[in-house]
Amino acid sequence: MAIATALVALAAPAFAMGHAERPAYFPDYPGTVPTLDTSDPPDRVVCASDSAQRIAGMAEGDRKNAAGTALGRCNVSGEGYQTVQDAVNAAGNDERIAILPGVYTEEPSTKTPPEGTRDDPDKCSGMKSEAEAIPGTGIDLGTEGEQVPNYEFQRNCPNAQNLIAIVGDKTTAEDPRDTDRKCDDKCGLQIEGFGDSRDDVLIQGDKRKLNVIRADRADGVYLKNFTIEFSDFNNIYALETNGFRFDDIESRYSREYGFLSFTSDNGLYEDLDAHHAGDSGVYPGSGPEYHCAAYGIAIKNVDSHDNTIGYSGTAGNGVYAHDNRFHDNAAGVTTDSFASGHPGMPQDCAKWSNNRIYSNNNNLFSDDRDRYCQQTAYEDRDPNKVCPTFQVPVGTGLLIGGGNKNFVKDNWIYDNWRNGTSLFYVPPAARGETGEGNPWDTSYGNEQEGNRMGIRPDGTSDPNGVDFWWDEENGYEQFPTQPGVLNCWTDNRPARGAKLTSDPVTLPGCDGTRAFRPGNPAKIASQATCATWDPETNTDPPGCDWFRVPSEPKPKKSANR
Amino acid sequence: MACGGAGGDVGQLKWQGRPLLFTPRGLPKDRILSGHLRNDSLRRVDLEARQLTLVDKAGRRTRANAIFLTGFVHGLYPPTREPGRVPDSELIRTGRLARILPEKSAPLTVSWRSRGGQPSPVRLEYPGGSLPVPGG
Numbered sequence: 043m044a045i046a047t048a049l050v051a052l053a054a055p056a057f058a059m060g061h062a063e064r065p066a067y068f069p070d071y072p073g074t075v076p077t078l079d080t081s082d083p084p085d086r087v088v089c090a091s092d093s094a095q096r097i098a099g100m101a102e103g104d105r106k107n108a109a110g111t112a113l114g115r116c117n118v119s120g121e122g123y124q125t126v127q128d129a130v131n132a133a134g135n136d137e138r139i140a141i142l143p144g145v146y147t148e149e150p151s152t153k154t155p156p157e158g159t160r161d162d163p164d165k166c167s168g169m170k171s172e173a174e175a176i177p178g179t180g181i182d183l184g185t186e187g188e189q190v191p192n193y194e195f196q197r198n199c200p201n202a203q204n205l206i207a208i209v210g211d212k213t214t215a216e217d218p219r220d221t222d223r224k225c226d227d228k229c230g231l232q233i234e235g236f237g238d239s240r241d242d243v244l245i246q247g248d249k250r251k252l253n254v255i256r257a258d259r260a261d262g263v264y265l266k267n268f269t270i271e272f273s274d275f276n277n278i279y280a281l282e283t284n285g286f287r288f289d290d291i292e293s294r295y296s297r298e299y300g301f302l303s304f305t306s307d308n309g310l311y312e313d314l315d316a317h318h319a320g321d322s323g324v325y326p327g328s329g330p331e332y333h334c335a336a337y338g339i340a341i342k343n344v345d346s347h348d349n350t351i352g353y354s355g356t357a358g359n360g361v362y363a364h365d366n367r368f369h370d371n372a373a374g375v376t377t378d379s380f381a382s383g384h385p386g387m388p389q390d391c392a393k394w395s396n397n398r399i400y401s402n403n404n405n406l407f408s409d410d411r412d413r414y415c416q417q418t419a420y421e422d423r424d425p426n427k428v429c430p431t432f433q434v435p436v437g438t439g440l441l442i443g444g445g446n447k448n449f450v451k452d453n454w455i456y457d458n459w460r461n462g463t464s465l466f467y468v469p470p471a472a473r474g475e476t477g478e479g480n481p482w483d484t485s486y487g488n489e490q491e492g493n494r495m496g497i498r499p500d501g502t503s504d505p506n507g508v509d510f511w512w513d514e515e516n517g518y519e520q521f522p523t524q525p526g527v528l529n530c531w532t533d534n535r536p537a538r539g540a541k542l543t544s545d546p547v548t549l550p551g552c553d554g555t556r557a558f559r560p561g562n563p564a565k566i567a568s569q570a571t572c573a574t575w576d577p578e579t580n581t582d583p584p585g586c587d588w589f590r591v592p593s594e595p596k597p598k599k600s601a602n603r
Numbered sequence: 604m605a606c607g608g609a610g611g612d613v614g615q616l617k618w619q620g621r622p623l624l625f626t627p628r629g630l631p632k633d634r635i636l637s638g639h640l641r642n643d644s645l646r647r648v649d650l651e652a653r654q655l656t657l658v659d660k661a662g663r664r665t666r667a668n669a670i671f672l673t674g675f676v677h678g679l680y681p682p683t684r685e686p687g688r689v690p691d692s693e694l695i696r697t698g699r700l701a702r703i704l705p706e707k708s709a710p711l712t713v714s715w716r717s718r719g720g721q722p723s724p725v726r727l728e729y730p731g732g733s734l735p736v737p738g739g
Binding site: 062298321380381382383431432433443466467468469471472473474563564566567568569570571572573574575576577578580583584585586587590 | 629672676677693710714715
């Protein structure tokens, strides 16, 4: 894993993801991925009413002993708490919070009104974003757009939007000299479930709070060993945070995202189970801008399944994802330049290596599911019936939409009935830019090398519909003087006796050639029709084949057998 | 407003070059029309995609989707969670609104599903004008 420790300042105002967010900025100071420190007992202990009973049922050993010792502190003033939020509120820097086995609904937070606190519902009503412009357009969102809570809002009313909030930067109201957007208190917090496994601690949202856990300018936050569910937006959210780690956590049943980081750096997602999210299981969006010199966020040993998308990342830059499984989603992995307001556009420089990306044919866009989602409010839905937030081409393993200089290397990509991988151009207008400087600034220099296509790790043939699909566009790095390095494919291998399949039939090799190609207009236009999708009013747009699951491709019999 | 008959461009907007009309692979009943609209007038043209209608020779409407894009884009907000008033900037970015200055152009993709026995559309109408559908 290559994690860099410093990042050059890059600040851009932002609206984010599927929900408006305040303007966000990359951290512009050195940082590190936090490590777990267990040398001292936890500073604070969070206890459920039945923790003792649950601990009694734990397997004998060190973990049970540690939990039992911690249990003795539940009623000690200043050490024992009934909610995670109360423990966070009491914590200082570099503290360790243990959550004993139990279910935590954080009831006081659920009673906090959307605009304020329990004591003063109007406290934060005026703390909204000031006027901002979408970069490059001159369009002033401040006069026409949605006013969104700013950082001061989150600091002063942490539970208005969040079940549990870790908000670490002092505001200028607290210290007029503090304008650095850098964590001051509640930095380096470790919050760890103290059960045998992540099944023993459940943090349960109420489906109304946007985020179950929000880490906002909370540098060094380390979350470990619990299960989390039922956010209205993100189960776990890291924003403007330099140094974060999500370790051994199950996230399920989020309305949109399981784990999401945005304008954050020095992060690690590891040993996660992310499933049944309406958008994606993991979302490293607006990733750090190292421009291929380093990777700032790593994702490893993640099992992301039964979501609309296993992994997505608009402006998902500087991410290294390896040794993960993305399967049984509608689409396995996407990274893109589809939307506006994401710092770091256009997307570039992610790497996927040694992942298994398979069986992403989960049709969440069927007529039955459309009807169910139309007729059933989120609060009333069966959590195992995912209602997609956005549209994706069902049956796609990995999709790069408007990305540059990405590496897809040594992965196992099989049983995706549409395409193993898909690569296409996205115009600057998609991110709210005019494109006058470079109208073809996406989709160049992406390398797909050494992947095993249409074959399982045990050697069984399990074909993709088409291994590689490309719209045939190759953009400019600098317009008009420097075409981008050609998107290229090399050393990819099919199942024994099979042939690689691609559209177009012939793909460029990786010899470093630079060239501009305008692309196949019919392929590009076909994608445009899918933009008209609406889950309530236009579920099957003419011209768009994304929502019709291709039939399962049959393995071709080997001539050698 | 022009109704019936293919004819030429009527109104402020013209096709810039010849638009592409094709049947997408795997969707034999569907048609996609893709091109760029040029504003030949002296004033800015604001046009909502939903104001465009496809009509056949007899002036009957064909149900269609129109969007001022040539490639895929998705919304900042999920379709079911948009704010009460979506900013014009977002409508423009997602192809639901075109704001075309004089001498400038905007991309357009229109798609429809042909019904058995129904005549093909021949014109694309908008408030104040119409454009021919190639082959119509």
